[in-house]
Amino acid sequence: MTIVLDEFALIAPRNGISYVRGSTAIELSEETIGQLLAGTAQRFPDRPAAVFRGQGIRWTWSEFAEEVDRLAVALVEIGIEKGDRVGIWSPNRAEWLLTQFATARIGAILVNINPAYRVVELEYALNKVACKAIICAERFKSSNYLEMLLEIAPELAAQHAGRLDVERLSDLRIVVSMDGSDLPGVLAFSDLMARGSAALEGGAGAILAALDAELFSDEPINIQFTSGTTGAPKGATLTHRNIVNNARYVAMAMRLSEADVLCVPVPLYHCFGMVLGVLSCVSTGASMVFPGESFDPGVTLAALAEENCTALHGVPTMFIAQLEHPDFASFNLSHLRTGIMAGSPCPIETMKKAVAKMHLAEITIAYGMTETSPVSFQSSTTDPLDKRTTTVGRIQPHLEVKIVDEYGSIVPIGATGELCTKGYSVMQGYWRDEEKTHESIVDGWMHTGDLATLDADGYCNIVGRLKDMLIRSGENIYPREIEEFLFRHPKIQNAQVFGVPDKKNGEEVCAWVVLREGETATVEEVREFCRGQIAHFKVPRYVHFVSELPMTVTGKVQKFAMREQMIRLLEVEEQKTA
Incomplete structure (x- = not known):
């Protein structure tokens, strides 16, 4: 029988503070990766395991x-x-x-x-x-x-x-x-x-x-370099125990079984592909389908239809690309049920469209980082849609999370602070980098650098990156809030918000916008859309239209690259008007 996360009670925050602990009802596995595969091959020798269509x-x-x-x-x-x-x-x-x-x-x-x-x-x-x-x-x-x-x-x-x-x-x-x-x-x-x-x-x-x-399960087995969205890559060192268990619990949250067929268009080199994709399938006997060497929306849609896939993984930009493919309506996606949308903040509108148009009624949202193997929070297939569109779900088993302020104190429920994770999933450390390891892991707590809130039921909302938060004239501004609002504009396909230096206000809000195919818009049109709907200090002063955003291979936007380029553009404009 397939074990699912709904079968054990998740422990909600207590005493009004942002601290939550996952269930311990389902024991941790001490299997190595080799033993995990051997067990699945013994149980399901003749069932399909892997398809590489290309x-x-x-x-x-x-x-x-x-x-x-x-x-x-x-x-x-x-x-x-x-x-x-x-x-x-x-x-x-x-x-x-x-x-x-x-x-x-x-x-x-x-x-x-x-x-x-x-x-x-x-x-x-x-x-x-x-x-x-x-x-x-x-x-x-x-x-x-x-x-x-x-x-x-x-x-x-x-x-x-x-x-x-x-x-x-x-x-x-x-x-x-x-x-x-x-x-x-x-x-x-x-x-x-x-x-x-x-x-x-x-x-x-x-x-x-x-x-x-x-x-042994606690021995290192994998080194994954951080994506480099904020600086030089560091080698996160993970054990059998780290990634085998994370894959198990992620699969349970999706209700994966040997009857499922998971489409994996995300890169294998990243945790999303090799842990949430591959190892989740190995832990359950579900088959895995790889549409091609890299993501292509049409190729992925064809794989979903022709292989009768029941599950799909992807970052939000992948789902957007599939939903907006010109031949989208011609693909039969009726077998789809679940999967994971993760890798970067998931726009609410994109999530709703995936549920309504791709038959992904049980799709889950997952949050984590390479250093935590990777998932710490995940929604379940039975969570209400509003929870799956506004939060990243609840804590995974055998983990602890606290939300802390700049002094390390746990903040009250609903307050914003840095998310810290503790438990089996935390990496051994950064390979040959004790200084960075000790900066990130303090008393067993992995400091993620992500800003988050917890509600009274234990659902987590990622507000943004600690380094992304901008301060304009003393007001703390969280870019994701503005991004979510901009996604409501019918002409906007994608939007990313960040701060640029300003002599008067310290920082100003800047939005990079990707329009839907065939659409045109002006800077003033976007700003007018915001006026009266969000606080005046959140309305972007700068709006820059681009055809695509700088991203890592895994689909994470590189805000530092946008910020650097925007600063140069503003300097050029300033010189022209001087």
Whole structure:
């Protein structure tokens, strides 16, 4: 029987303070990722596990587990040991999924490399965590991954004793190309898999059994770099226990079972894809469908219809793109039921349209961060629509959350403060960065940097980022409130609000606006829409129309980039009028 979160009581705030604790009715799992997969493959050997539509790959759970073992043995054969860091640099492909589980199977630490990284970012990431190996696609969009590796490791083609001899990447020894390569120092993924098959036929399966007995749930298994929306990426270090349990509870909140088919258009390199998507399916036996290497609204809609998907994950911009696709009405989405909308604040209007037009009556909202594995709050499939459109739900099991002021004191119910999380989901720390770790985790509490409120029933509302809050003439202004209002404008598809410096008021409100296709609007029209509806000091002084917003690969808007660009534009305008 599928266990769902509705079956145990969530503990609401008490004594009028913003502190909430999750239920402990369903015990934490101490399984490793390998053990989790083995159990599912044993229960549902012939049920569909994974579909990669772009590659024409379809695996049952038993087939998927066998492919994982082939790669795991092959990694041992080429010298990967427990604790070694193995980078994965690729869009959503079957090889990514296999690497995720094969590394976990032998106790190596998977290092997620952002597919959008360029040379400087790649070199930083590989050196930061001392990657011994990297498995990569040959190219993705405009990026040629092997060429970038050659740029920072010109000795890549020079082999010495079967290992790479490099200088700038002093720890890198093995490069595997998913697409093959003529470079003498690069292994082809297909050859690696063939090597694994031969090893298994020779009895190497005993090696995996021995390694499995040496693995423990509290050991690090994954390093994920923060998205870089506010500064240099940091390597959040996560354990089996962190992400296995988060995936379990997230799946329960969605009521996922082996009968479900989850569409995963979000990137695998991020927690949204590999934990809320992949591991949630592995924990329940639900099958996972990957529409393509990266998100495309038409390709995703086709996958939803043709694979009879019952669940869909995505960030708000993905749902907006699908809802506004010119052929949206031609796709049969009647099988859809649930999923997760997360990754950035979810516009209320977008949520309502997803429920009404995409049949996602049981879609959930989730909130969290990479450093907390990631989800801390999630709505349930039975929460009233108003709670699913105005909050991020209630606390997940075995976690504690408090909302604190600038002095660290817990604020009253309904008051705004910084959200802090404690419990099994909190990362071990930032890899080789004790200073940043101690700044973020204080007495076990992860300081998220997010501004939030809690109501009397324990529902959480994310007001914005601590660093996003702006102060105009002494008034605290939370951008999300203005963004939600702007979404009501019939011509506006997306809007992001932030502060820019002002000599008189300290900061002024600026809105970047993306209009719906075919629409036109003026600055004054947008400002007039706001007047009399929101406080005068919240009405944007500056409105800048753009065709798209600067975003990370996971769909998070980069307000720091908008702010920097807007400041430059204002300086140019000031010089013109001087």
